[in-house]
Amino acid sequence: MKLVVVAGTPGSGKTSVLLHTIKALMRNEKRPAVVKVDCLWTDDDQRFKRLDIPVHVGLAKDMCPDHFTIYNTEEMLRWAEDEGADVLLSETAGLCLRCAPYPDECLAVCVIDVTTGPNTPLKVGPLLTTADIVVMTKGDLVSQAEREVFRERVLEVNPGCNIVEANGLTGKGAFELAELIRSGPDAVDNMLLRYNPPLAICSLCTGETRVARKHHMGVLRNLDGFMEYKGE
Amino acid sequence: MSEIINLTILGGVNKEGADEPIRSVEISSGEIVGIVGPTGSGKSTLIDDIEQLAQGDTPTGRTILVNGEKPDANIRVDPRKKLVAQLSQNMHFLADMTVEEFLQMHARSRGKDESLVSRVIELANTLTGEPIAPHHHLTALSGGQSRSLMTADIAVISDSPVVLIDEVENAGIKKQEALQLLAGEGKIVVVVTHDPVLALMSSRRIVIRNGGMVDIITTSQEEQNVCCKISEVDNWLMSLRETIRRGDIVEQVA
Numbered sequence: 001m002k003l004v005v006v007a008g009t010p011g012s013g014k015t016s017v018l019l020h021t022i023k024a025l026m027r028n029e030k031r032p033a034v035v036k037v038d039c040l041w042t043d044d045d046q047r048f049k050r051l052d053i054p055v056h057v058g059l060a061k062d063m064c065p066d067h068f069t070i071y072n073t074e075e076m077l078r079w080a081e082d083e084g085a086d087v088l089l090s091e092t093a094g095l096c097l098r099c100a101p102y103p104d105e106c107l108a109v110c111v112i113d114v115t116t117g118p119n120t121p122l123k124v125g126p127l128l129t130t131a132d133i134v135v136m137t138k139g140d141l142v143s144q145a146e147r148e149v150f151r152e153r154v155l156e157v158n159p160g161c162n163i164v165e166a167n168g169l170t171g172k173g174a175f176e177l178a179e180l181i182r183s184g185p186d187a188v189d190n191m192l193l194r195y196n197p198p199l200a201i202c203s204l205c206t207g208e209t210r211v212a213r214k215h216h217m218g219v220l221r222n223l224d225g226f227m228e229y230k231g232e
Numbered sequence: 233m234s235e236i237i238n239l240t241i242l243g244g245v246n247k248e249g250a251d252e253p254i255r256s257v258e259i260s261s262g263e264i265v266g267i268v269g270p271t272g273s274g275k276s277t278l279i280d281d282i283e284q285l286a287q288g289d290t291p292t293g294r295t296i297l298v299n300g301e302k303p304d305a306n307i308r309v310d311p312r313k314k315l316v317a318q319l320s321q322n323m324h325f326l327a328d329m330t331v332e333e334f335l336q337m338h339a340r341s342r343g344k345d346e347s348l349v350s351r352v353i354e355l356a357n358t359l360t361g362e363p364i365a366p367h368h369h370l371t372a373l374s375g376g377q378s379r380s381l382m383t384a385d386i387a388v389i390s391d392s393p394v395v396l397i398d399e400v401e402n403a404g405i406k407k408q409e410a411l412q413l414l415a416g417e418g419k420i421v422v423v424v425t426h427d428p429v430l431a432l433m434s435s436r437r438i439v440i441r442n443g444g445m446v447d448i449i450t451t452s453q454e455e456q457n458v459c460c461k462i463s464e465v466d467n468w469l470m471s472l473r474e475t476i477r478r479g480d481i482v483e484q485v486a
Binding site: 115149153171175 | 277280283284289290291317318319320322325326327328329334337338340341342382385386389390
């Protein structure tokens with residue numbers, strides 16, 4: 001079973017790119033299944049279902065969506081196995097830019113929207129820097145020069161990645177991405193995350209709603225950059 | 233970097249998935265080829281296929297050969313080796329930086345010297361009425377300024393043997409000068425256009441319908457004569473625009 005973890009900023013075109021890629025995979029005799037993780041609500045499963053493939057939705061609700069994805073990875077793989085799939089495409093909600101939901105033995109795909117400007121690759125963090133493949137979307141909305149500058153910025157923060165220029169409307173890039181998935185690694189037991197998640201939990205995670213500083217615990221960082229631990 | 237090359241477009245399928253009637257088009261260096269057809273017929277898709285050097289791996293299934301051979305995978309993606317420069321329909325900038333910063337970064341991504349930046353700006357200013365300065369913000373440029381800047385960028389920084397132009401006539405820019413500048417010496421120029429001057433300046437034009445290449449028309453002597461006449465009209469219109477832009481009075485019918 002191949003595991004493909006697809007992350008990216010909201011609205012970057014993850015689902016549209018995946019839809020075209022799934023068609024290309026199926027033309028190559030692969031049997032993909034999709035798990036779509038979102039925070040509160042999604043109807044993307046309807047779009048995937050039209051391709052007549054196994055689709056599962058997971059809503060993280062009160063849990064951190066990346067943690068939810070990681071926590072449920074084994075179960076997702078088991079489900080995909082039961083459905084007779086040989087590629088599991090896990091589309092994450094990907095909201096937090098502090099961590100990255102990629103295990104080591106997966107194909108990590110980061111989808112990023114070129115129209116957000118060439119400074120974005122510097123802001124996205126481990127989601128981008130630890131990805132194997134960076135998919136640049138919406139390139140048709142900017143000039144070739146701007147696409148090339150964006151590409152240069154991506155390579156500055158992730159020099160070893162494969163860059164695929166894709167278009168969720170026309171399907172550009174889908175064949176290339178499907179080829180990279182076909183030659184990607186197989187998922188194994190005892191996988192490790194590529195990147196350390198944020199330091200410990202914070203008091204917001206445990207339900208704190210008061211704004212005043214004295215109520216907050218955990219590893220905390222001041223506006224001036226000073227970091228300290230407060231708690232037991 | 234204008235080494236002699238030729239491109240071959242091998243036909244794929246139209247929007248219905250049926251084979252397109254034109255199975256092969258060969259374009260040699262120094263040639264300007266037009267792409268014409270109704271809006272939404274797939275002209276830009278053909279341009280995209282050429283830009284990506286498609287190998288049967290795009291929705292159209294077309295294949296692009298360089299000098300009769302399948303191109304190396306590297307030259308498809310690495311901007312430093314790219315054979316193709318593209319002037320696209322979308323010309324408003326989204327990058328929040330100055331003209332100078334952007335051009336420096338683009339020169340770097342193409343492996344070119346950053347000292348080319350001032351030449352790009354100088355050249356751009358010969359194509360547009362409103363001068364561009366290095367400290368101007370990209371996002372504040374007008375449509376005409378953006379197109380001029382990108383045209384000059386392609387001529388100086390991208391400087392690839394193949395230039396693709398998508399609807400250059402849509403903004404306040406001297407289009408014949410722009411085309412001549414881009415065509416340079418020995419380049420292949422493919423231009424998508426509805427504009428009669430640009431379409432007839434090309435030696436041949438590919439007709440697109442319903443996603444497929446359906447015909448190739450060679451520009452006849454008569455069409456070339458028509459082209460000369462409408463160029464004169466076009467230049468006259470351009471000079472009237474300049475007169476009005478300067479705040480002068482239009483005095484006589486030429």
